[in-house]
Each structure stands twice: as C-alpha cells, then as structure tokens.
Amino acid sequence: DSGVTQTPKHLITATGQRVTLRCSPRSGDLSVYWYQQSLDQGLQFLIQYYNGEERAKGNILERFSAQQFPDLHSELNLSSLELGDSALYFCASSVQSSYNEQFFGPGTRLTVL
C-alpha cells in the first residue's frame, strides 16, 4: 500500500460525457502528479501540482483540467470524452519535487464506450 488513494477504481462512460477522478496523496506529500497509461504504453505525464498550485503541464489535452485543494487532494476532470481517452489514469505523490521518489495510487481505469 503506497498510501495514495484514488477513486473510483473503474469508470465506464459514454463519448461526450464528463468525469472526475479523485486522488488523495500520501500524508505529508505536497506534490501530486497525474499520468495517463494507455494499453501497453508507457506513462504519459499530464500535470503536476505543488501545495495547491499548478507547477508543470505535460501532454494534457485542453478538454482535461485538474486542481489541487487546500487539503492537498486532487481532482482530474476529463470532458467531452472520446474513445481514445480510455486508459488507466494514475495519480502519484512525492514529498516535494520530481527529484524525490514518487508513490503511485492504484489507478482509475476509464472506459469510454
């Protein structure tokens, strides 16, 4: 158990819909990262937050957005969903920065039909 929690575990929805994925970081960790992993693919960095502020963006689509709340939990919002958005979405946390080891949550498997 990494100490990072993600909900829901599975999500099945239709094209055009909007979903919210939730992540609670490990206690004491200030940085939260979101990654997308498609079938048999690597980890694509989406976005990073540090202590409530957005710090870095990767290949995140304009249809996707995220935020980190004062209690440090984070949400990833995916809208106007397309079939190609079906993937595993991982949240990870670290003490401060990418120089530190990251602890990954169990992931949310999103299926868009």
Place this chain on the structure above:
Amino acid sequence: GQQVMQIPQYQHVQEGEDFTTYCNSSTTLSNIQWYKQRPGGHPVFLIQLVKSGEVKKQKRLTFQFGEAKKNSSLHITATQTTDVGTYFCAGPRGAQKLVFGQGTRLTINP
C-alpha cells in the same frame, strides 16, 4: 526536450536466466529512478541513483548509473517468476516533471 529511451521493449527469458534493461537519456540527469509495475498493478519505486558511476544492489537486482549520468541499467540475476512485470526508468526534468522511459516488459517461462 529531454528524452529517456529504454531498451529492449520486451524481453522473454527462461526462469533462472539473467535479464538486463538499459536506459539512455538525451541529457545529463541529476538522478535516475527505477520503478516496477506488475501486471494489473501500479508503478512501485525501486531505487534512486544520484552519483556518477554509482552501483546499488537489492538482492538479485543490480542498478548502475553511468559515469556521464546519461545512462543506467538494471540487471536481474537468476530471474524468478516474481520478477515478471514492466521496469521503467525515469529522470527528472527540472523539479516539476519526471520523464519516464517506455519501459521493458519482462515475461518469464517457468
């Protein structure tokens, strides 16, 4: 931008054989991190190497960081079925972003 390349993409071995995966960065890294993802699981941190030429061992796993801090390797001696999974290397790109290699998927024939 910074890229991290990993080879091979796939490796199938007989149980008891050795396994090595290689990681190369287009730029000098401040550190290199290795993660393992079991089938159906999430990435789990294995180790971090910081110093040029550093070698670290974890039981049957040996991790090396190149002298130029641009490449790294993970070697597993006498693989066991519990070693099955995908091994990722990753290097920081600034303080905000960790760039992952594409991973090496290891499968083992018992």
